[in-house]
Amino acid sequence: MKRKTRRLWLVIACVGALGTAAGLTLTAFSSNIQLFMTPSQVAAKPPPADRTVRLGGMVVAGSVKRDHKGDTPINRFDVTDGQSAVTVSFEGILPDLFREGQSVVAVGSMAPDGGFTASEVLAKHDETYMPKEVAEALQKSGKWDPKFGPPPDAASWNTMTQKEASATVQGK
Amino acid sequence: MSATPTLTERAGALFHRYANPGRFLRLGVKLQPWLTWPALILSVTGLVWGLFFSPADWQQGDSVRIMYVHVPCAWLASSGYFALAVCSVLSLVWRHPLADLAAMEIGPVGACVTATCLATGSLWGKPMWGTWWVWDARLTSVLVLFFLYLGHIALIRAFDDQQRGYRAAAILALAGAVDLPIIKFSVQWWNTLHQPDSITLRGAPTMSHAMLWPLLVCTLGFTLGFAAIVVARLRAGVMESRIRSLLSSPRRGMQSSSGSAVGEYAA
Amino acid sequence: MTHLPYIVASYGLAIGLATFLSVGAAVRLRRDRVRLATLEAARGGDRRSAREETV
Numbered sequence: 001m002k003r004k005t006r007r008l009w010l011v012i013a014c015v016g017a018l019g020t021a022a023g024l025t026l027t028a029f030s031s032n033i034q035l036f037m038t039p040s041q042v043a044a045k046p047p048p049a050d051r052t053v054r055l056g057g058m059v060v061a062g063s064v065k066r067d068h069k070g071d072t073p074i075n076r077f078d079v080t081d082g083q084s085a086v087t088v089s090f091e092g093i094l095p096d097l098f099r100e101g102q103s104v105v106a107v108g109s110m111a112p113d114g115g116f117t118a119s120e121v122l123a124k125h126d127e128t129y130m131p132k133e134v135a136e137a138l139q140k141s142g143k144w145d146p147k148f149g150p151p152p153d154a155a156s157w158n159t160m161t162q163k164e165a166s167a168t169v170q171g172k
Numbered sequence: 173m174s175a176t177p178t179l180t181e182r183a184g185a186l187f188h189r190y191a192n193p194g195r196f197l198r199l200g201v202k203l204q205p206w207l208t209w210p211a212l213i214l215s216v217t218g219l220v221w222g223l224f225f226s227p228a229d230w231q232q233g234d235s236v237r238i239m240y241v242h243v244p245c246a247w248l249a250s251s252g253y254f255a256l257a258v259c260s261v262l263s264l265v266w267r268h269p270l271a272d273l274a275a276m277e278i279g280p281v282g283a284c285v286t287a288t289c290l291a292t293g294s295l296w297g298k299p300m301w302g303t304w305w306v307w308d309a310r311l312t313s314v315l316v317l318f319f320l321y322l323g324h325i326a327l328i329r330a331f332d333d334q335q336r337g338y339r340a341a342a343i344l345a346l347a348g349a350v351d352l353p354i355i356k357f358s359v360q361w362w363n364t365l366h367q368p369d370s371i372t373l374r375g376a377p378t379m380s381h382a383m384l385w386p387l388l389v390c391t392l393g394f395t396l397g398f399a400a401i402v403v404a405r406l407r408a409g410v411m412e413s414r415i416r417s418l419l420s421s422p423r424r425g426m427q428s429s430s431g432s433a434v435g436e437y438a439a
Numbered sequence: 440m441t442h443l444p445y446i447v448a449s450y451g452l453a454i455g456l457a458t459f460l461s462v463g464a465a466v467r468l469r470r471d472r473v474r475l476a477t478l479e480a481a482r483g484g485d486r487r488s489a490r491e492e493t494v
């Protein structure tokens with residue numbers, strides 16, 4: 001039975017070594033694994049205009065300007081990470097989840113004027129799953145404005161039923 | 173260093189009690205209905221609940237209903253691979269014959285679940301994110317998991333000497349287990365397009381209970397379904413190995429000289 | 440429902456795959472049980488494991 005113990009330790013050692021190796025590799029490449037750069041990273045070290053980068057952050061409330069050039073919609077909005085903001089311009093249809101206060105990822109490059117020209121805009125979903133009625137109730141009662149960030153602590157709303165929520169909305 | 177030889181020995185004896193294929197077949201027959209029927213009832217209940225009776229999300233609208241399929245599949249993809257890794261340890265250390273057969277049967281089922289997870293994720297991503305696919309850490313690590321499953325399926329069947337196939341596939345499965353924590357923590361360690369986990373051990377789930385319950389029912393149903401399919405396949409696998417050893421051994425099915433431990437039925 | 444095709448495709452995929460796996464497993468189980476029983480009956484051995492698979 002000694003052989004089985006030896007095999008067990010061999011397996012444990014191999015798994016440990018492999019895990020360490022993977023961990024080190026991931027740490028080394030960590031910045032390359034990031035899907036996007038934040039506005040403050042862009043501000044601190046602007047990437048060259050010919051490089052395609054992904055810019056990620058929150059759409060600043062009140063910054064969205066929608067326009068038209070023929071049939072193509074032209075959108076301009078500011079993306080922030082709370083420290084700095086970058087103005088993004090994008091020609092095309094924005095995804096369903098796009099709204100003020102939403103996190104987005106814009107794919108494109110820096111424009112000469114310091115803005116960002118996006119060829120693609122992806123809306124990031126957060127981890128909240130909330131019925132429409134509950135969201136309305138929270139907004140009506142002034143506990144949350146989706147334009148200015150994430151909803152309040154989940155424990156305060158995740159047991160609210162749609163009926164209760166509708167009652168709150170109508171009561172006001 | 174608590175693993176003294178006696179402990180390993182005792183653990184081995186414990187595992188081997190359930191390694192006896194005859195005993196497994198008896199257990200499997202009894203277990204099967206207790207897995208199959210609850211799986212069917214819970215899955216149907218959960219899916220109908222999710223599709224027709226759960227509320228639409230305030231942002232995603234009805235597309236949130238894809239979650240009731242996607243999330244259980246994602247959890248099962250990882251836990252199925254974990255089961256594969258456990259089988260691999262049992263196989264490498266204790267030469268557990270049933271673990272080899274189980275690994276062989278878990279592989280294809282796990283690959284199917286992972287494929288469903290990826291496909292439904294894509295179907296959600298197109299209308300919601302605005303793209304079918306991005307190479308972010310979460311999506312990529314799950315794709316790697318899918319290829320690990322495919323590699324395992326191919327490797328375990330690649331050798332003429334079945335025992336060598338078992339060893340090689342077990343090593344692959346164990347090495348690939350590194351991917352599991354990467355999948356789990358990818359959304360925390362790196363900027364991803366994929367949202368972080370809504371259900372965590374710390375803190376209240378950031379999901380309305382009206383959506384959480386159908387999700388949990390679906391998850392339980394799918395998990396039992398996964399187990400039911402694996403047990404059914406494993407029963408078939410045990411019988412097939414018995415058939416092979418009967419065909420390859422001399423008449424009356426006496427001591428199989430082929431050396432296949434699985435085919436032998438200890439009293 | 441919004442984005443109905445995507446939702447239907449997702450559910451259809453999951454249900455289709457589950458059906459495929461279940462039916463596959465059931466067919467294989469039945470075939471193997473019959474084969475093993477025939478084989479063991481032919482051998483006439485005293486260790487009939489097919490009996491353990493009676494349902």
